[in-house]
Every structure is written in C-alpha cells, then in structure tokens.
Amino acid sequence: METSKLNFRLQKIYSALFLLVFGLSPALSANFQEQQTDSTSFNVYKGIVVNSESDDPIASASIAVNRSNITTISNSDGEFSLRVPTSILPVTVTVSMLGYNSKSLPLDYFSNNNRVELVSNVEELSEINIFDAKDPKALVDKMLQKKDENYFTDQTLMTSFYRETIKRRRTNVSLSEAVVKIYKSPHNSNKDDLVSIFKARKSTDYNKLDTLALKLRGGPFNALYLDLIKYTEYVLEPGMTANYEYTFDEPTKIDDNYIYVVNFEEKDKSSPWYFGQLFIDAQSLTLVRAEYNLNVDDKRTASKMFVKKKPSGSKVYPVDLAYKVDYAEKDGKWHYAYGNAVMEYVVNWKRKIFNSRYTINSEMVITDWEKYSDLVEQKKTEFIDPYVVMSDDVSGFYDAEFWGNNNIIEPEKSIQNAIEKIKRNMEDDQD
Incomplete structure (x- = not known):
C-alpha cells in the first residue's frame, strides 16, 4: 500500500x-x-465456564438463550450472569467457545449448579x-x-x-x-x-x-x-x-x-x-x-x-x-x-x-x-x-x-x- x-x-x-x-x-x-426501568419480570442465573480437563476458567465464552436473541459472555475469570425474562421460560442455553465442543443445558440447570465444563476439541481437523x-x-x-x-x-x-x-x-x-x-x-x-x-x-x-x-x-x-x-x-x-x-x-x-x-x-x-x-x-x-x-x-x-x-x-x-x-x-x-x-x-x-x-x-x-x-x-x-x-x-x-x-x-x-x-x-x- x-x-x-x-x-x-x-x-x-x-x-x-x-x-x-x-x-x-x-x-x-x-x-x-x-428512561424508566422495564417492568418485565426476570430470573437471574449465574455460572462459571471452565476447561473440563485443567479446570481453568474460560474467558469470552458465549452464553446464548436458544430461540431468542439474548446472549452474554463470560469474563476473564470465566464467570457470567444471565438475566432471562420469565415470560419465555422454559428455555435451554448453549455455551460455546473457540476450540471447544459446545454444550446445551436447560436453564433450570443453573438453579442448582454453577459450573459449565467444556471439552476441548482434539479432532484432527x-x-x-x-x-x-x-x-x-x-x-x-x-x-x-x-x-x-x-x-x-x-x-x-x-x-x-x-x-x-x-x-x-x-x-x-x-x-x-x-x-x-x-x-x-x-x-x-x-x-x-x-x-x-x-x-x-x-x-x-x-x-x-x-x-x-x-x-x-x-x-x-x-x-x-x-x-x-x-x-x-x-x-x-x-x-x-x-x-x-x-x-x-x-x-x-x-x-x-x-x-x-x-x-x-x-x-x-x-x-x-x-x-x-x-x-x-x-x-x-x-x-x-x-x-x-x-x-x-x-x-x-x-x-x-x-x-x-x-x-x-x-x-x-x-x-x-x-x-x-x-x-x-x-x-x-x-x-x-x-x-x-x-x-x-x-x-x-x-x-x-x-x-x-x-x-x-x-x-x-x-x-x-x-x-x-x-x-x-x-x-x-x-x-x-x-x-x-x-x-x-x-x-x-x-x-x-x-x-x-x-x-x-x-x-x-x-x-x-x-x-x-x-x-x-x-x-x-x-x-
């Protein structure tokens, strides 16, 4: 140039x-x-995304609510907070990250668990x-x-x-x-x-x-x-x-x-x-x-x-x-x-x-x-x-x-x- x-x-x-x-x-x-706060009712779900083998946190993993446009990402410590309107429940959530196999979980999973373990992709691509x-x-x-x-x-x-x-x-x-x-x-x-x-x-x-x-x-x-x-x-x-x-x-x-x-x-x-x-x-x-x-x-x-x-x-x-x-x-x-x-x-x-x-x-x-x-x-x-x-x-x-x-x-x-x-x-x- x-x-x-x-x-x-x-x-x-x-x-x-x-x-x-x-x-x-x-x-x-x-x-x-x-503007005024939306009066819609929400449930809050928190979790952490980690490597299944090393237990290390995974940053910038995508957490997406299926059949909606609602998404967030994990922070540098692998943590995330997801707020979902009660009007769309029940739903599933897909957690994905570069180099790992994606995982889909029912939203209720996070009511009793906060860990999402992703398995690294080892396939000879x-x-x-x-x-x-x-x-x-x-x-x-x-x-x-x-x-x-x-x-x-x-x-x-x-x-x-x-x-x-x-x-x-x-x-x-x-x-x-x-x-x-x-x-x-x-x-x-x-x-x-x-x-x-x-x-x-x-x-x-x-x-x-x-x-x-x-x-x-x-x-x-x-x-x-x-x-x-x-x-x-x-x-x-x-x-x-x-x-x-x-x-x-x-x-x-x-x-x-x-x-x-x-x-x-x-x-x-x-x-x-x-x-x-x-x-x-x-x-x-x-x-x-x-x-x-x-x-x-x-x-x-x-x-x-x-x-x-x-x-x-x-x-x-x-x-x-x-x-x-x-x-x-x-x-x-x-x-x-x-x-x-x-x-x-x-x-x-x-x-x-x-x-x-x-x-x-x-x-x-x-x-x-x-x-x-x-x-x-x-x-x-x-x-x-x-x-x-x-x-x-x-x-x-x-x-x-x-x-x-x-x-x-x-x-x-x-x-x-x-x-x-x-x-x-x-x-x-x-x-």
Whole structure:
C-alpha cells in the first residue's frame, strides 16, 4: 500500500477512535435520554465456564438463550450472569467457545449448579475433506464477496452492555458502564451506526488522582468500529486485500462448525501495521471471529495517532493494541455480537526514574436485538457523538433495580469495590 494512502486511512480511523486526552478538559456537549426501568419480570442465573480437563476458567465464552436473541459472555475469570425474562421460560442455553465442543443445558440447570465444563476439541481437523481451500488470499476475497449472503441486510436495533476500564498497572482508576442502544445499519449501507445511552453508571471519586487525567475518547464506538464486516475500510477493505500476506494456520471449530484459520500481516511496515487471524466458517465462508493487533513499534508515529493531548515534560505512546470481534448466527444470518479493544500505554516523565503504565479495556456485548424500521422514533432519539469521553460526558448514577434487570458482563470486581479501593488509596496518599 502506498504510504500516502495508508496515512489517509489511518487518519480517518483514528480521528474517531482510541484517542487519549490528558488533563481535565471541558466536557463535550452530549444529551442522554433517561428512561424508566422495564417492568418485565426476570430470573437471574449465574455460572462459571471452565476447561473440563485443567479446570481453568474460560474467558469470552458465549452464553446464548436458544430461540431468542439474548446472549452474554463470560469474563476473564470465566464467570457470567444471565438475566432471562420469565415470560419465555422454559428455555435451554448453549455455551460455546473457540476450540471447544459446545454444550446445551436447560436453564433450570443453573438453579442448582454453577459450573459449565467444556471439552476441548482434539479432532484432527486438518485431515477432514471439507478443508479444501488452497489459497488463503482467495478465501478471504471470497469471504468478503459473500457478505450480502451471510450477514444481516436489515436495519436492527441492538441492546448492548458496554464497559470501559482504565487501570494503572493492576489498580482500577476509572470504570464506566452503560446499557447502550445501537441503531445498526446494514453492512452494505453507507450510513454509520448510531448510538444512544439508555442507562449509565461510572465511578467519580477521582478528582485528586493524577491518573484521572488519562481518558479514552470514543466510548462505545471503540468496540463498535471493530466490526470488520460493516467497517471494512479500517482493515479489510475490498480491493486492498492484496496489501496483506496470508497463510493458513491449524483449523479449528466454533459452535461445532469447522473453521479455517487465516493469518494475515500487512506488507507495508513503514507505518503502524496490522496483523492477526481471521476465523472463517468452512461451509458458508462467513467471518465468525477476528483477532488482530496493530504493531506500534514506531513510537513517534503511534503517539501522533493515538495521543490527543499530553502534559509538558512527558512522553506518551501505546505499546500494545489488541482487538477482537465476534459474530453470532440467527436463522442463517450473522451479525456483530462482541467487540473488545485492549490498549496498553506508557507515560514517561522527564524527571522520574520509573514510567507509568496504563491498560484501557473497552468491550461491548450485544445482549438482544430486533429488526427496526421506525425512522420517526429514531429521529426523536438523542445520540452520542463518536468523540464522547465517557468519564466526562455521561451523567453517572446507580440504579440497583435497573442494573439487576439487564444482562451485563459479570465484573471481576464490582464498581463499588473499585471506588472504595480508590478512596482508600486517596486517603493513604494524604496521610
């Protein structure tokens, strides 16, 4: 790829995504609708997903309620919390994960048990006749050509849970969560997706911490724009696939379906460059998952891309940028289901021996969706800006009844525990 074209593409991407703001800046203007809690009755089911042999927790496993659009995922400790309307009971739940055999269980199972043991898939997939693709680039091109056939072509209204955490080394310094409504346009439409905040909460006791100066710009859009099928111009724009080197990795299975694994790496390394893996269904040639990184060894260029403002006397740059996107299938069509961006940054101060290291985790899981065509109602909705800073622009509040009725990513630590820890750190600093 020509350097000028690459710079134009990256400038377009990062003008809206993954920008950091240092220093307490005035809040951007944004309006948010506050709506009443749904009166629907729910039952709550909690569990943990583990490897049947090692007993290790399995992160990012999908937990889906059959015959519905209700889903959630397990956290880094394998734990999940699933809230299901009583009106649809009884139902079964399918738990699935890359490289494991899926397991379907009646929902009542979780009333007395909380462990789901998944068995790793040890089948020699490389010898199965279904894997007859010989050219990985041709496979990727074919996958992109089949988008209309494999993915939703209807506008959908998606309900999702969004979490954004900022850690200084291992300590939480910022935590924002929101139930988000996404007015998602079809992948073949030129219209961008629209996002509104339904409910939100955040920790706010950071005024005396210098770490509050680190902020993430883009909020839910950081996870939403990872949708490679909708936003192909960010990584896999048709016609630009020749700019990558492709190789086959060992095939695997997802949800009992055979999957090609294609490694890709950008050829032009004069600027930050992409590399990663594409997981393509062998039968339908659907992209069902992508895991990829942006190489940021060029610290100066990467800093210009990602750092909007910084204090004098400091050098700020990313050292690791990792992205993941999952798609889910319903009635033969696939849709965006989960996006996760993990960004690690280093701050070097001129007169300090040790640097500061921060990790930002931005993730969003689609918990429900429906086809949507009410454009009149859409015009009445207040949407957030792609430049939103969640820690500034969202009026945080805590509504225990509301949050208890929505599927969330079960937190490793509760938001209140994180706040209390920060308060103690503040008090210790003042002693």
